[in-house]
Amino acid sequence: MLIAAFLTTPHDDGTTHVADIDRSPRLPGRQRGTESRYGNRPTMKDVAARAGVGLKTVSRVVNGEPGVTADTERRVQEAIESLGFRRNDSARVLRKGRTASVGLVLEDLADPFYGPLSRAVEEVARAHGALLINGSSAEDPEREQELALALCARRVDGLIVIPAGNDHRYLEPEIKAGIATVFVDRPPGLIDADAVLSDSRGGARAGVAQLITHGHRRIGFIGDQPRIHTAVERLRGYRAAMEDAELPVHPSWISLGSTAPERVRGAVADMLDGPEPVTALFAGNNRIMVTVVRALAGRERPIALVGFDDIELADLLGITVIAQDAALLGRTAAERLFRRLDGFDDAPAHTTLATRLIARGSGEIPPQ
Amino acid sequence: MLIAAFLTTPHDDGTTHVADIDRSPRLPGRQRGTESRYGNRPTMKDVAARAGVGLKTVSRVVNGEPGVTADTERRVQEAIESLGFRRNDSARVLRKGRTASVGLVLEDLADPFYGPLSRAVEEVARAHGALLINGSSAEDPEREQELALALCARRVDGLIVIPAGNDHRYLEPEIKAGIATVFVDRPPGLIDADAVLSDSRGGARAGVAQLITHGHRRIGFIGDQPRIHTAVERLRGYRAAMEDAELPVHPSWISLGSTAPERVRGAVADMLDGPEPVTALFAGNNRIMVTVVRALAGRERPIALVGFDDIELADLLGITVIAQDAALLGRTAAERLFRRLDGFDDAPAHTTLATRLIARGSGEIPPQ
Numbered sequence: 094m095l096i097a098a099f100l101t102t103p104h105d106d107g108t109t110h111v112a113d114i115d116r117s118p119r120l121p122g123r124q125r126g127t128e129s130r131y132g133n134r135p136t137m138k139d140v141a142a143r144a145g146v147g148l149k150t151v152s153r154v155v156n157g158e159p160g161v162t163a164d165t166e167r168r169v170q171e172a173i174e175s176l177g178f179r180r181n182d183s184a185r186v187l188r189k190g191r192t193a194s195v196g197l198v199l200e201d202l203a204d205p206f207y208g209p210l211s212r213a214v215e216e217v218a219r220a221h222g223a224l225l226i227n228g229s230s231a232e233d234p235e236r237e238q239e240l241a242l243a244l245c246a247r248r249v250d251g252l253i254v255i256p257a258g259n260d261h262r263y264l265e266p267e268i269k270a271g272i273a274t275v276f277v278d279r280p281p282g283l284i285d286a287d288a289v290l291s292d293s294r295g296g297a298r299a300g301v302a303q304l305i306t307h308g309h310r311r312i313g314f315i316g317d318q319p320r321i322h323t324a325v326e327r328l329r330g331y332r333a334a335m336e337d338a339e340l341p342v343h344p345s346w347i348s349l350g351s352t353a354p355e356r357v358r359g360a361v362a363d364m365l366d367g368p369e370p371v372t373a374l375f376a377g378n379n380r381i382m383v384t385v386v387r388a389l390a391g392r393e394r395p396i397a398l399v400g401f402d403d404i405e406l407a408d409l410l411g412i413t414v415i416a417q418d419a420a421l422l423g424r425t426a427a428e429r430l431f432r433r434l435d436g437f438d439d440a441p442a443h444t445t446l447a448t449r450l451i452a453r454g455s456g457e458i459p460p461q
Numbered sequence: 462m463l464i465a466a467f468l469t470t471p472h473d474d475g476t477t478h479v480a481d482i483d484r485s486p487r488l489p490g491r492q493r494g495t496e497s498r499y500g501n502r503p504t505m506k507d508v509a510a511r512a513g514v515g516l517k518t519v520s521r522v523v524n525g526e527p528g529v530t531a532d533t534e535r536r537v538q539e540a541i542e543s544l545g546f547r548r549n550d551s552a553r554v555l556r557k558g559r560t561a562s563v564g565l566v567l568e569d570l571a572d573p574f575y576g577p578l579s580r581a582v583e584e585v586a587r588a589h590g591a592l593l594i595n596g597s598s599a600e601d602p603e604r605e606q607e608l609a610l611a612l613c614a615r616r617v618d619g620l621i622v623i624p625a626g627n628d629h630r631y632l633e634p635e636i637k638a639g640i641a642t643v644f645v646d647r648p649p650g651l652i653d654a655d656a657v658l659s660d661s662r663g664g665a666r667a668g669v670a671q672l673i674t675h676g677h678r679r680i681g682f683i684g685d686q687p688r689i690h691t692a693v694e695r696l697r698g699y700r701a702a703m704e705d706a707e708l709p710v711h712p713s714w715i716s717l718g719s720t721a722p723e724r725v726r727g728a729v730a731d732m733l734d735g736p737e738p739v740t741a742l743f744a745g746n747n748r749i750m751v752t753v754v755r756a757l758a759g760r761e762r763p764i765a766l767v768g769f770d771d772i773e774l775a776d777l778l779g780i781t782v783i784a785q786d787a788a789l790l791g792r793t794a795a796e797r798l799f800r801r802l803d804g805f806d807d808a809p810a811h812t813t814l815a816t817r818l819i820a821r822g823s824g825e826i827p828p829q
Contacts, residue, residue, distance in 0.1 A: 194611075202579040202595075205773070208571035215570060215597060224611050227570075227595035229583060243562075243592050247615055383773060390777055405573070405751060406774045409758055 137436035143172035152435070193223040195430065196244030198237055198254045200278075202229045206379055206402055206419050207255070210277070213423030214253055221431050223250065234258025245272055251430045253277055253423075259320065261286070273433035277426035279322045280443060287433070288443045289426040293323045293401075296415040296448030297330025298337075300399040301375055303413065303450060305338045308459045309373040309397060313346045313364035315357060315385065316377030324349060327377050327401055343369045352380035354387075361388040365396065372460035373397035379404050386412060399456040413456025416449045505804035511540035520803065561591040563798060564612030566605055566622045568646075570597045574747055574770055574787055575623070578645070581791030582621055589799050591618065602626025613640055619798045621645055627688065629654070641801035645794035647690045648811060655801070656811045657794040661691045661769075664783040664816030665698025666705075668767040669743055671781065671818060673706045676827045677741040677765060681714045681732035683725060683753065684745030692717060695745050695769055711737045720748035722755075729756040733764065740828035741765035747772050754780060767824040781824025784817045 141151045146165060153161045154169040161169075195218045199207050211227060218225040226244065230237035237257040241264060244252060251273040254261075259282035268274050268286065276288040304312050314331040317324035328347065335342050345367055348360035361384075364371045374389075374396060376382035382400030389396050400407070403416035425444060509519045514533060521529045522537040529537070563586045567575050579595060586593040594612065598605035605625040609632060612620060619641040620632075627650035636642050636654065644656040672680050682699040685692035696715065703710050713735055716728035729752075732739045742757075742764060744750035750768030757764050768775075771784035793812060 194615075202583060203576035205573045205576060208573060208576065211570040212597070212599075215599075224608065225596055226612075226615075228593055229580070231580075231583075240592065244594075247562075247594075386774070386777065404774070405772070406754070406778060409754065410774060410777060 136438040138438060139176055140169065140172045143176060144168045155436070193221070193434075194218075194247075194249045195223050195225050195251045195253065195427070196241070196247075196249040197225060197227045198241050198244070198252065198256075199227055199229040200232055200255045200257055202227075204380065205404065206417075209420040210255075210423035213420040214427040217424055217427035217431065221434075223431075230255075230257040232257045234260075238263050242267070251275070251434055253426050253430055254281075255279060256281065258282065259322075273430050275426045275430045275433070277422055285441050287426075287429050287441045289422055289429065290443060290445050291323075291417040291422060292445050292448050293326035294330040294333070296417070296450075297327035297375065297377075297401060298334045299330075299448070299450050300401065300413075300415045300456070301331050301334035302337065303399055303452065303456045304373045304375065304397055305334060305340070307397065307457050310340055310460070311343075311346070311369070311371045312340075312373045312375060313360075313371040314348070314375045314377065315360045315364075315381050316347075316349045317352060317381065319349045324377055331375055345369050346371055349377075352378065352384075354384045357381050357384040358388050361385055365392070373399075373456075373458075376400040378402055382407075382412070382414075386410065394461050395458050397456060397458040397460070403451060408453060411454035413453050414451050416451050418446065418449075421446060504806040506806060507544055508537065508540045511544060512536045516805075523804075561589070561802075562586075562615075562617045563591050563593050563619045563621065563795070564609070564615075564617040565593060565595045566609050566612070566620065566624075567595055567597040568600055568623045568625055570595075572748065573772065574785075577788040578623075578791035581788040582795040585792055585795035585799065589802075591799075598623075598625040600625045602628075606631050610635070619643070619802055621794050621798055622649075623647060624649065626650065627690075641798050643794045643798045643801070645790055653809050655794075655797050655809045657790055657797065658811060658813050659691075659785040659790060660813050660816050661694035662698040662701070664785070664818075665695035665743065665745075665769060666702045667698075667816070667818050668769065668781075668783045668824070669699050669702035670705065671767055671820065671824045672741045672743065672765055673702060673708070675765065675825050678708055678828070679711075679714070679737070679739045680708075680741045680743060681728075681739040682716070682743045682745065683728045683732075683749050684715075684717045685720060685749065687717045692745055699743055713737050714739055717745075720746065720752075722752045725749050725752040726756050729753055733760070741767075741824075741826075744768040746770055750775075750780070750782075754778065762829050763826050765824060765826040765828070771819060776821060779822035781821050782819050784819050786814065786817075789814060 137148055137151045137155070141148045144151065146169060150161060150165060151169055154166050195214070197211060197214055199211065201207065215225040226249065228240045228244070230240060234257045237254070241252060241254060245267045249272065252267070254274065254276050255278045256276060261281045261284045264274055265284055274286050276286055278290065280288045280290060301312060312335070314328060316328055319325060328349065332342065346364060346369070348364070350356050350360070361374065364374065374385055376385045376398065379400070379402035382402065382404065385398060385400070389398060399413045399415065401415045403414045407414055425446065429444070505516055505519045505523070509516045512519065514537060518529060518533060519537055522534050563582070565579060565582055567579065569575065583593040594617065596608045596612065598608060602625045605622070609620060609622060613635045617640065620635070622642065622644050623646045624644060629649045629652045632642055633652055642654050644654055646658065648656045648658060669680060680703070682696060684696055687693060696717065700710065714732060714737070716732070718724050718728070729742065732742065742753055744753045744766065747768070747770035750770065750772065753766060753768070757766060767781045767783065769783045771782045775782055793814065797812070
């Protein structure tokens with residue numbers, strides 16, 4: 094069982110691992126095989142089939158790498174010419190002397206979670222000789238759309254999106270026009286596209302299970318707004334852990350809403366001082382956790398706490414967390430994007446990265 | 462005296478204030494008055510002079526704001542036409558239906574100090590209907606140049622730069638071509654341009670004075686690399702505070718270098734366990750402070766510490782800091798940039814924002 098594995102074998106080397114790669118469900122109306130993902134442009138696969146060679150050989154020829162005989166290279170070149178294959182927009186742009194570029198649509202420039210994610214994307218882009226340009230939606234779906242389309246209009250070659258909204262059909266024409274697009278942290282809505290996500294549900298389940306293991310029966314969940322995918326997934330993880338232990342959940346123990354400190358402080362007070370007081374809290378993300386830690390610091394009796402996301406100095410404060418690897422999320426998404434730009438045209442996939450429980454004391458406080 | 466004022470009247474409302482606005486020194490070879498800063502385009506001032514009205518009136522006409530009589534508006538419009546004045550690239554671009562944009566060259570996407578700064582710049586850009594696009598130099602002067610020029614090539618209307626390098630002559634053609642440029646956090650090198658800075662020297666001086674006030678005579682300074690302007694300024698502040706108190710400084714008490722945890726941990730160990738041990742430490746920036754806090758947490762006797770930059774959860778850890786207002790830095794720089802884009806053509810200025818000492822306990826620990 095996955096949760097047990099987390100609890101008994103934490104990854105002490107600080108890495109997380111790809112837990113699961115599954116195909117995203119096909120959307121109605123999209124027929125795989127009858128149309129290429131990026132319009133009807135011939136792909137490297139088509140070139141490989143026409144030339145009677147492997148994909149790697151085509152890649153070598155296209156990228157000018159060694160290890161291909163003159164005869165094979167000639168056959169590949171002929172196939173490229175007869176099919177009208179062009180490697181990708183990025184390469185085309187590079188030949189024209191303009192820097193290739195990748196756009197990153199963030200949710201909030203000031204959220205420290207996105208710092209390492211952005212930097213990892215930038216490092217991969219840099220390794221591919223591309224420029225990274227960022228912007229943020231400030232958690233506003235309209236701004237997300239405006240920014241993503243503005244980046245497309247500025248001829249980015251690819252787009253990595255941390256979505257604020259739940260409807261990304263506005264990106265379909267761009268994707269068809271050849272702009273590779275990968276979603277990260279949260280999945281796309283109503284379109285079929287690559288995504289790299291953390292295992293929010295499994296992580297929250299493991300965190301709540303940790304509190305239950307240490308004797309808690311009345312546990313509060315304070316999460317982000319219910320229209321945010323990760324907020325709902327983490328709540329599902331909470332419910333699953335409570336169900337696993339056959340514990341009832343009182344409605345007053347669940348509070349979803351903004352991450353504004355006043356809102357979170359109110360939720361903490363309601364849960365601890367209300368008619369059905371909890372003995373432990375689960376904080377649904379790093380912004381919420383910071384406020385909960387501050388609220389609990391002012392209380393006389395210690396309250397158990399597990400938070401989603403590791404934050405700087407949480408180690409010194411002894412906060413037990415479910416850690417995501419933000420840099421690995423960014424790196425995985427960027428590598429997926431450059432694979433698309435290199436002409437790989439397999440079906441969009443959703444990749445889920447495992448989270449990691451780091452026990453530091455606050456999640457191991459027994460109930461009073 | 463400025464330092465005394467900080468110590469006796471901390472700004473409890475959480476704001477910092479513009480301490481000082483001074484003209485940056487003129488560079489040789491630039492003659493003010495004989496050429497306009499942004500090439501030879503007519504400015505709003507020229508329009509105002511020609512129409513015989515004030516600058517504000519021209520601004521109202523250009524921006525379609527009320528409060529101008531029909532006769533005055535006609536005179537201003539005539540002046541605009543006869544001079545061939547165009548408001549600015551941003552407005553021109555907006556008329557053409559393309560979104561105006563501002564580029565922000567950051568030092569490090571993952572440094573939490575730049576999160577609120579970036580967000581503040583984005584909010585100002587947003588209020589002006591402009592898109593913000595970011596990238597980072599990763600503290601590499603070549604990358605800074607490459608990124609800044611790539612953003613210019615993508616026709617940003619203005620540029621805000623947190624410089625990694627010390628020679629910005631490469632930007633002079635861009636500035637002449639009309640790309641408004643403002644430096645923030647660190648000043649430009651070898652060119653004359655707007656800059657918005659924190660009072661690094663004054664802040665460090667106040668922080669070290671705080672340690673001296675609490676009885677310390679042997680104080681270590683761990684700072685960033687000496688080619689970084691703020692690192693040198695903060696070291697100057699340290700030296701000034703020691704001189705103010707007529708205290709000698711042993712060479713082993715000063716360590717400048719990278720912010721890599723190993724380097725910083727080594728510096729802490731050398732200063733505390735060497736032949737001339739210190740009783741207190743001053744950390745030159747937030748990255749260094751985090752490592753120093755971790756290193757001190759593992760020690761038996763408490764060591765006094767003041768750090769430059771406030772960081773999240775420093776309040777709960779009782780860390781005394783010199784706080785900069787990163788959001789105010791960003792906002793001030795962005796507002797300066799949009800003033801330039803609105804056609805204001807006064808001489809470049811360096812604005813210095815005050816820092817604020819926040820005493821939380823670690824800086825008030827007496828010597829052992």
